[in-house]
Amino acid sequence: MSQPWRPRPSEWRREALRTNLWLVPTVQVLAAVVLFAVTYRVDRAAYGGHLHLPSWVNNGSPDAARQILTAIAAAVITVVGLVFSITIVALTLASTQFGPRMLRNFVRDRGTQVTLGTFVATFVFAILALGSIGHGTHDDFVPHLSITVALGLVLASLGVLIYFIHHIATLIQLPQVIASIARDLSVAIDAEVATGPERAGPDGRGGRGGAVPEAGASLTELLARLDVSGVAVPAPRSGYLQFIAYGTLTAIAAGGDGVIRLLHRPGHFVVEGLPLATVWPPGAAPAVARQLERSHVTGPHRTLTQDLSFAIDQLVEIAIRALSPAVNDTFTALTCIDWLGDGLCKISAAWNPRLVHRDRQGNIRVIAAEVRYERVLDRAFDKIRQAGEGMPAVMIRQLDALTRILQYTTSPAQRVPLLDQAEMIVTSSETTVAAAPDRQDVRRRYDELLAVAAALPSGVDSVPAARRAPRPG
Numbered sequence: 191m192s193q194p195w196r197p198r199p200s201e202w203r204r205e206a207l208r209t210n211l212w213l214v215p216t217v218q219v220l221a222a223v224v225l226f227a228v229t230y231r232v233d234r235a236a237y238g239g240h241l242h243l244p245s246w247v248n249n250g251s252p253d254a255a256r257q258i259l260t261a262i263a264a265a266v267i268t269v270v271g272l273v274f275s276i277t278i279v280a281l282t283l284a285s286t287q288f289g290p291r292m293l294r295n296f297v298r299d300r301g302t303q304v305t306l307g308t309f310v311a312t313f314v315f316a317i318l319a320l321g322s323i324g325h326g327t328h329d330d331f332v333p334h335l336s337i338t339v340a341l342g343l344v345l346a347s348l349g350v351l352i353y354f355i356h357h358i359a360t361l362i363q364l365p366q367v368i369a370s371i372a373r374d375l376s377v378a379i380d381a382e383v384a385t386g387p388e389r390a391g392p393d394g395r396g397g398r399g400g401a402v403p404e405a406g407a408s409l410t411e412l413l414a415r416l417d418v419s420g421v422a423v424p425a426p427r428s429g430y431l432q433f434i435a436y437g438t439l440t441a442i443a444a445g446g447d448g449v450i451r452l453l454h455r456p457g458h459f460v461v462e463g464l465p466l467a468t469v470w471p472p473g474a475a476p477a478v479a480r481q482l483e484r485s486h487v488t489g490p491h492r493t494l495t496q497d498l499s500f501a502i503d504q505l506v507e508i509a510i511r512a513l514s515p516a517v518n519d520t521f522t523a524l525t526c527i528d529w530l531g532d533g534l535c536k537i538s539a540a541w542n543p544r545l546v547h548r549d550r551q552g553n554i555r556v557i558a559a560e561v562r563y564e565r566v567l568d569r570a571f572d573k574i575r576q577a578g579e580g581m582p583a584v585m586i587r588q589l590d591a592l593t594r595i596l597q598y599t600t601s602p603a604q605r606v607p608l609l610d611q612a613e614m615i616v617t618s619s620e621t622t623v624a625a626a627p628d629r630q631d632v633r634r635r636y637d638e639l640l641a642v643a644a645a646l647p648s649g650v651d652s653v654p655a656a657r658r659a660p661r662p663g
Contacts, residue, residue, distance in 0.1 A: 209298050209493075211277075211306060218307030222315040222343075226336060230322055233333040248337045252323055252330040255337055259320040262340055266313040269351060273309060277302055280358055288367055289507045294491070295370060299361060305354040312343040364522050368508060372529035374494050375501035379536050406553035409546055412470070413557070416451050420468035421475035423450075425460040429488035432456060433495050436547045436556055438485040443555035448474030455559040457497035460488060498561065502569050505530050513577040513584065523574065524587045530570045531591030537566060538598040564607035571611050575618065582628040585615050589635040593642050605643055612639050 207213050236243050243249075250258070284296050296302070319336040360366055407415075431454050443450045451468045454460055466482070469475040492500045509526035512519040541563050547556040571588060578584030592612050599605050619632040 206493075208300075209294055211297060211303060214300070214303035215307035215310050218304075218311040219314050222311035223318070225339065226315050226318045229336040229339050230318075230333060233322075233331075233335050236334070237331055243335055246338075247334050248341070249334050250332070250337075252332050255323055255332045255334075256320065258337060259316050259323075259340060262344055263313055263316040263320065266309050266316065266344070266347060269347070270306070270309045270313065273305055273351070273354060276354075276358055277306070280362055283362055284367075287511075288364075289504075289511060294493075295367070295374075295504075296361070299357075301354065301357040301361070305350050305357075308347055308350045312340070312347050315343055316340050364508075365525060368505065368522075368525050368529055371501060371504045371508075372533065375498075375505070375529070375533045376536065378494055378496075378498045378501050379533060379540075381496065381498075404548075404552050406551075409554060409557065412449050412554055413451070416449065416468050416470045416557075419472060420451065420470045421472045422465035423467045423469055423475060423479045423482060424463050425466035425488070426462065426483055427488055428460065428462040429490060430492050431458050431460050431486060432489045432491075432493045432497075433487040434558075435485045436544075436558070440547050440549055440555045442478055442481050442485060443469075443474070444549040444553070446474035446477045447471075448478065449555060449557065450478060451557040452559050455497075455561060456495065457492050457499050458559075499566065499569055502530065502533070502566065506570065506573050509574045510577040513574070513581070520581065520583055523578065523584055527574065527584070527587045527591050530574075531594050534567065534570055534591070534595045535598040537563070538595055538604055539600065541600070541604070563604060567607050567611065575611070575615055579618055580622040580624075582619065582623055582625075582632055585619050585623075585632050586635050588615055589632070589639055593635075593639045596639065596642050596646065599646070605646070609640075609643060612636055 232241070232243075235241050248255070248258075280302075281293055281296055285293055315336075319333050319340055322331070322333050322336065324331055434452065434456060439450055439452075449470050451470075453465055453467055460466055466486075467478070469478045494500055505526045509523040509530075511517055512522035512526070543561045545558055545560055546554045547558065549555050571592075574584065575588060578588070589612060592608050592615075596605060596608055599608070613636075616632055616636040619629050623629050623632065
C-alpha cells in the first residue's frame, strides 16, 4: 500500500544547515586535518627510511620549509580577510538593494561557503605542517610531502579565488538574484503541489489519485466534530512557523485515536498561548499538547522549506522596490513579473495542495491549513499592481503573464481570480494612465486575454458577459 508523501524533518534540517557560513568551512577544515594526518604519516615513514618519496616532492632544508609554510599561512589568512570583506560587502549590498529577506539567499550560496572553507583549510594545513618541523632521532624532521601538498593547496586556492571574484560579480546582478529566487519558488511549488489523493474532494473524501485507501469518517464529518467539541491546543512559543512534521503529527494523532486540525501553515506567525491546532476527541488533547513540541519548528524568520508564499513575496518585494520613486527601475519589475508568471503557470497546471494526511489504515489524522489558489495569485499580483499604477509597461506585462497563466489552468474556477486581476489592472489603467494611446495598449492586451479565456474549454462560461462586451478605448 503506497503512503501519502509527507515532508521529512531532514528537509528542514538540511535547509537550516545550508543557511550558514560555518558548516562547509568546518567540514573542509576537518578534511585538511585528515589530509595532514595522512601526509604526516607518509613523511614519518620516509624519514625512517621505510619508503622513498618521488623526486618532485619538496626536499628543502628545515629553514626553507619554515619560510615556505610561514609565507603560505600569512598570505592565505590575508586572503581570508579579503574574501570575508567581499562577502560582507555583498551582503550589505543585498540588504540595501534587494531587501533584508534576500540575505538568506546569499548566506545559502555554496560558492561563498566553499571559498571561505578552502582558504581556511589551506591555512590550517600550513600551520599543522609548520608545527611538525622539529628535531628527529638522526636529523631535523621536515615534512616534505606535507609541504608539497600545501603548495598544491595554495594553487587550488588561487583558482578558487578567481572563481569567487567572478561568482560574486555574477551573484549580485539583479537578473541572477531574481532567477535564483525563481528556482527556489519552483522547488517550493514541487514540494507544495501533489498528484496523490491527499487533497479532499467536494464530498470531503479523497481527491485525485486513489493510491491511498480511505477509511473512517469523511473530512466533512470530522470538521463538524472539531467545530462542536474540538479542544484548542496552544502554541508553545511565538515565532514564524517554519516547518511542520506531518508524519510525526499523524503518528501522534493515531496513537490517541484522534484528529488534529492545524490552524496555521508554514509562514504564519504564531503567538505563544494562542491556538495552534484543534484536537478531537477532547481526551486526546493533553497528549497532543505534550508532544506538539517535536512536530513543528518556529523561528524568528520565514524559510523556503514548506512556505510557498515566501518565495513569491521575495520576488514581489524586489519588484515593488524597483517601482518605488527612489529606484524607478521598471525593467527589474518586469523581470520579476515574468518569473512570477512562470511560477504561477506551474502552480495552475498542478494545483492540488495537500489538505489531509492519513494513517496506514486510511483514517484522516491531520487536516492541514488550506493554501488557496486565489490567495497565492493575489500575493503575486496585488502589490505590484498597486505599486505600478500609472505605468502602462507594468500593466501590460502583468496582463501578458495572466494570459500565459490562463493557458495552464485546469478549471473555470481557476480562471475567475485571473480574470478578476485582469479587470482590476485595466480599471486602474483607465483612471491612472494619462495618455489615451497608452490606455488603448492596455485595453488591447486585456481584450487578447479575454479572447484566450473564451477559447479555453468552458472558458466562455467563466467570462461574465459584462467583461466580454467591448468597451471604448
